Amino acid sequence: MTEKRLDPWENESQKQEFEDYAVKYSPEEMTILVLTNQDVFGGANYGRTGLQLGMILLNAWTEEGNPKIHREEFWLNALATRKMLNLYTRRTPENSILKCRVRPLADETGTRRFLLADAPEPAAHPKLEAILKRRNKPVVLNVEGLGTFTLDRKNDWFQGRIDWLGRPVQLTFDRGGPKKREAAQETARALLAAAADWDRRVRAYAAAELMESVSLIQDMGLDAVQVDHKGGFDFWFEDCLSLGGHSLHVAGTLTGGPDFAGMEG
Numbered sequence: 001m002t003e004k005r006l007d008p009w010e011n012e013s014q015k016q017e018f019e020d021y022a023v024k025y026s027p028e029e030m031t032i033l034v035l036t037n038q039d040v041f042g043g044a045n046y047g048r049t050g051l052q053l054g055m056i057l058l059n060a061w062t063e064e065g066n067p068k069i070h071r072e073e074f075w076l077n078a079l080a081t082r083k084m085l086n087l088y089t090r091r092t093p094e095n096s097i098l099k100c101r102v103r104p105l106a107d108e109t110g111t112r113r114f115l116l117a118d119a120p121e122p123a124a125h126p127k128l129e130a131i132l133k134r135r136n137k138p139v140v141l142n143v144e145g146l147g148t149f150t151l152d153r154k155n156d157w158f159q160g161r162i163d164w165l166g167r168p169v170q171l172t173f174d175r176g177g178p179k180k181r182e183a184a185q186e187t188a189r190a191l192l193a194a195a196a197d198w199d200r201r202v203r204a205y206a207a208a209e210l211m212e213s214v215s216l217i218q219d220m221g222l223d224a225v226q227v228d229h230k231g232g233f234d235f236w237f238e239d240c241l242s243l244g245g246h247s248l249h250v251a252g253t254l255t256g257g258p259d260f261a262g263m264e265g
Contacts, residue, residue, distance in 0.1 A: 005118050006087070008080030014049045021046070021053075021079050025103040025115045032114065034076060035060040035128045036096050037135075038154045041078065041089045052085045054078040056092065060131055064099070069127050074112040076100065084119075091120045095132060099123035143185050145192075151175060162188070162225075165195050170224040183229035190254055191225065191233060202235050202250045205258035210248075216240070220248055231255060236264075 009015045041054035056076050062069050078088050092098065099121045102114035139151035141158055149160035149171075158181070159172045173184035191198050199222070207217040226234040230253070237248035246263035253259070 006084065008078065008084045008116075009049075009051065010081055011049075014051055014081065017047045017049045017051055018079050022103065022115060024106060025113075026106050027103070029101055029103055029117050031064040032061050032100050032102055033064060033123050033125050033128060034058055034098050034100055034120075035131060036092055036094060036098060038094050040094075041085060041092060043082070043085050046079060050081065051079055052082050054080070054085045054088060060128060062125065062128065067127075069131070072112065074114065076102070076114050076116065078116040080116075087119055088116060091122075095136065097123050097125050097128045097132070141181075145189055146171065146185060149173075157226075162192065164192070164222055164225070165199060167222060169222050172224065172226045174228060176229065180229040184227045187227040187229070187231050187233060187254060188225070190231075191227070202252075202258050205252075206248055206250050206261040209261040210263070217248070223247070 007015075009018050036056075036058060039056050039058070041056050043052040043054045045051075046053040054077065057073060058076055059073050060069060060071055061074060078085060080088065100114070101117040103117055105113040105115075135153075141149045141151075143149060143160075146162060147160050149158040151157075152159050152172075155172075156175045157172045158175065159170055161168050162171045163169075171188055173181060173188065175181070176184070203217045203220075204214065206212070207214045210217075220237040220240055222235060223238050224236040226236075232253050233251065235248075235250045237250075239247045249260075249262050249264045250258050251260040
């Protein structure tokens with residue numbers, strides 16, 4: 001017995017708005033297999049009837065029964081009620097292979113787009129599974145003077161641990177290209193070479209900007225440092241009950257020193 005298709009609308013007004021939107025897509029449906037990544041459907045209000053427009057950008061798909069794999073960016077779109085869009089999201093987990101009934105965009109002169117005609121379902125496909133396996137292979141950098149860093153694909157940055165004045169602290173820098181990565185690493189080395197001075201400057205600046213006691217800021221443990229290829233840095237300190245449970249964030253540059261301090265979370 002064929003499972004009943006799930007309509008993305010709840011009433012005639014929503015159905016009409018869906019059909020008005022869908023006119024830009026081909027009326028003929030097709031079944032495709034897609035490979036998801038770390039993205040999820042981003043939803044926004046659409047029109048006047050309560051429908052939500054969801055979009056997710058992917059980069060590998062194949063038509064069911066066709067051996068060719070398309071390695072290109074494409075949008076998987078959905079126009080549905082909030083309840084149905086939530087269902088679509090739950091059925092679109094990270095790093096998975098899905099079967100989707102879709103309608104292709106009629107005019108494909110730009111980035112390819114597909115409109116979901118029903119909720120995605122889990123699927124299997126050897127070639128897509130091979131791509132997924134390669135994608136999930138750990139990427140590790142051994143950086144002189146800093147240590148070992150592993151690519152965090154979700155945040156698109158490399159992260160590792162450094163010793164900051166006897167305390168283990170997370171260090172991150174953007175994936176970027178080789179030259180930008182090396183420049184960010186130089187930023188980190190410069191901070192580490194004068195760690196005691198930078199620690200003092202960052203804490204003193206935060207105390208002055210936030211009008212808090214130096215001793216309170218001094219007692220806060222440093223959790224993470226983020227650096228970039230332009231000499232920029234962000235220091236993130238642990239949550240502090242005396243500051244309402246917030247964490248302290250201080251940013252600046254090697255040349256200009258700290259220039260921002262605020263509470264986060």
